[in-house]
Amino acid sequence: MLISIDLYTTLIPTVITALTAVVLFYTVSRELRNTLAVSSVKRISEYVTLRCPTCGYVKVREFKVGDYVGKVDDEKCPRDGSNLVIMGIGKEQVSA
Amino acid sequence: MVNGSVILGMVQVLQAPPLNSQNAQQYLLYNIILLILWFGIFPWFYEMFQLWRYQSQVSGFLNRLRFFMNNNISQVLDFIMSKVNEDKRLIEGRIRDLMEMVIIEPTSIEPEGLVRKYKMLINSYNDRLERDVIRLIPSLSSNRPVVQNFTNVIDVLRELNFIYKVIDHYYRLAIKYKSYYLLIQLAAILPLLKEEVDALNGSVPVFLKGQPIGDSAGPLTVFRFKNLCSNLSVINNSVKDTYLASCMFKDRKVYLVKAEGPGGTVGHLDDAIKYIYEGINARPKLMITIDAALKLEGEESGSIAEGLGVAMGGIGVEKFNIESLATKYGTPIYAILIKMSMPEALNAMTKTIDEAVNKVVERLGKVVEAYTEPGDEVVIVGVGNTIGVAQ
Numbered sequence: 001m002l003i004s005i006d007l008y009t010t011l012i013p014t015v016i017t018a019l020t021a022v023v024l025f026y027t028v029s030r031e032l033r034n035t036l037a038v039s040s041v042k043r044i045s046e047y048v049t050l051r052c053p054t055c056g057y058v059k060v061r062e063f064k065v066g067d068y069v070g071k072v073d074d075e076k077c078p079r080d081g082s083n084l085v086i087m088g089i090g091k092e093q094v095s096a
Numbered sequence: 097m098v099n100g101s102v103i104l105g106m107v108q109v110l111q112a113p114p115l116n117s118q119n120a121q122q123y124l125l126y127n128i129i130l131l132i133l134w135f136g137i138f139p140w141f142y143e144m145f146q147l148w149r150y151q152s153q154v155s156g157f158l159n160r161l162r163f164f165m166n167n168n169i170s171q172v173l174d175f176i177m178s179k180v181n182e183d184k185r186l187i188e189g190r191i192r193d194l195m196e197m198v199i200i201e202p203t204s205i206e207p208e209g210l211v212r213k214y215k216m217l218i219n220s221y222n223d224r225l226e227r228d229v230i231r232l233i234p235s236l237s238s239n240r241p242v243v244q245n246f247t248n249v250i251d252v253l254r255e256l257n258f259i260y261k262v263i264d265h266y267y268r269l270a271i272k273y274k275s276y277y278l279l280i281q282l283a284a285i286l287p288l289l290k291e292e293v294d295a296l297n298g299s300v301p302v303f304l305k306g307q308p309i310g311d312s313a314g315p316l317t318v319f320r321f322k323n324l325c326s327n328l329s330v331i332n333n334s335v336k337d338t339y340l341a342s343c344m345f346k347d348r349k350v351y352l353v354k355a356e357g358p359g360g361t362v363g364h365l366d367d368a369i370k371y372i373y374e375g376i377n378a379r380p381k382l383m384i385t386i387d388a389a390l391k392l393e394g395e396e397s398g399s400i401a402e403g404l405g406v407a408m409g410g411i412g413v414e415k416f417n418i419e420s421l422a423t424k425y426g427t428p429i430y431a432i433l434i435k436m437s438m439p440e441a442l443n444a445m446t447k448t449i450d451e452a453v454n455k456v457v458e459r460l461g462k463v464v465e466a467y468t469e470p471g472d473e474v475v476i477v478g479v480g481n482t483i484g485v486a487q
């Protein structure tokens with residue numbers, strides 16, 4: 001018995017299978033790329049803004065545990081020697 | 097061509113051979129099978145596949161949540177073990193007990209006195225949690241801010257645990273009764289829950305470190321505004337965890353109210369405002385509340401909105417009390433909102449919000465100048481968790 005290759009039995013299923021494979025491949029690879037990108041690019045830096053209460057000198061440094069807004073820091077103002085006060089604490093995304 | 101096999105018959109039909117009586121019979125058979133396939137088997141497969149897909153989504157979410165919780169508990173345990181010398185398992189058991197703590201809401205079938213009941217309940221909850229934390233880590237009893245931050249952590253863990261238990265409950269029900277629609281509903285809210293869970297999960301290390309969060313924008317605004325005015329004097333009051341001070345700003349007497357930092361607390365702002373009216377007998381001409389507000393998807397983080405009314409979240413107890421006071425004494429209430437997303441509100445303050453606070457401080461000065469006369473009294477309330485923000 002002879003089965004000839006025709007539109008319905010072979011061509012359409014083949015096309016559908018191929019398309020499905022392509023779509024699946026692209027979604028998977030895109031997700032993979034996204035997860036890889038997230039883990040490698042973002043780096044978060046936590047900063048502290050210090051200000052001199054007398055002259056207004058401003059300085060930024062890394063956050064240390066124990067810092068809080070309003071804390072009088074040990075660091076002295078280079079201009080007049082008064083202790084700097086923490087005015088803000090925040091985080092920033094830095095691309096590395 | 098005569099063939100007994102149905103399959104081969106189907107192939108022949110597809111090849112559309114000329115119809116004779118034998119072929120007509122096969123053609124009918126094939127159509128019946130096709131009908132059963134399309135309307136009986138395929139939908140069933142489809143539903144099964146969908147069910148399986150939603151089921152794996154929800155169970156994946158639950159696994160992720162369980163991982164988050166265990167991870168957070170071990171972080172908390174590390175923190176505790178660095179402070180006390182006790183059996184790790186015992187401590188973990190106590191933390192899990194705290195996570196299971198239930199709060200039974202007062203009944204509202206008769207609303208009379210509901211706000212006072214809520215207030216009592218919240219106060220006793222906070223007290224109990226603080227006592228439990230001190231019992232857990234006795235060496236912290238002298239370091240109130242760390243105890244407060246730790247109660248915030250327990251709060252977050254309780255919330256995560258609660259979400260886990262509720263979703264798990266409905267998931268199990270859906271599986272038990274093979275309920276397609278229950279599962280779809282669960283799967284539909286997952287993205288929103290995921291955002292919330294991620295935000296809560298990220299907030300645990302922030303609370304442990306005592307960093308300001310997005311919600312601290314209100315107290316931070318008051319802190320920065322304080323530097324703009326002169327003759328600052330702290331008003332001693334008996335209101336727990338709440339800072340109250342007065343100062344002069346462009347010839348107006350300004351009362352500053354915020355939770356007392358740097359420990360993580362929202363304070364009792366309503367009691368402090370009551371003290372301004374009834375303890376000091378001040379008659380402010382304007383009250384300004386500043387709070388972080390959840391933004392809509394289309395709004396920008398750190399954008400500022402002004403309006404009228406008490407800007408304050410939560411159950412609404414303090415809001416009710418402040419509104420009552422303002423109504424009694426006829427004080428208009430002005431609101432300044434700093435828009436942010438839920439993850440931003442619960443996690444370490446971002447630079448955008450840090451900068452938005454500076455803009456709010458500027459606006460605050462303008463509002464005070466525009467809506468009051470020299471010699472008037474003004475109340476400025478910084479609403480929110482004051483973690484990492486002292487005064």
Ligand SMILES: [Zn+2]
Nearest residue numbers: 052055077080
């Ligand atoms: Zn200086």
